[in-house]
Amino acid sequence: MKVWVDRNLCENHGQCAIAAPNNFEMDSEGVLQYEEEFPEAELEYIEDAMDVCPVQAIFLKGEQ
Template identity: 55%
Template sequence: MKIFVDRSKCQNHGLCAISAPANFELDTDGELQYHESFDEEHVDDIEDAIDSCPLQAILLSRDAA
């Protein structure tokens, strides 16, 4: 599974960083940084981050490829 953030939608609100701090963070310039790949143990937090995004800019790809 991989995380994808649609940068054309994301406005760096940072709610994802609150929900899943191991995978999302705002850098010193306030820009979202994230890890595309993640450990399965973090999937619940990532799903919470997806749900918390006011612009629905985060997608979770379940493809193995």
């Protein structure tokens, strides 16, 4: 499964990195870094990240 962050929307709030730390992390400059591909077992955390993102910048890609 794949996740995608719209960088035009993302304001680097970092809530996604708290909700799904296996996929999202803030780098030393406070900029979001993330893995596009994730195992299905991570889906609930990814969905939590989507829910908590204050600007709704996180999207699932492809099959669900």
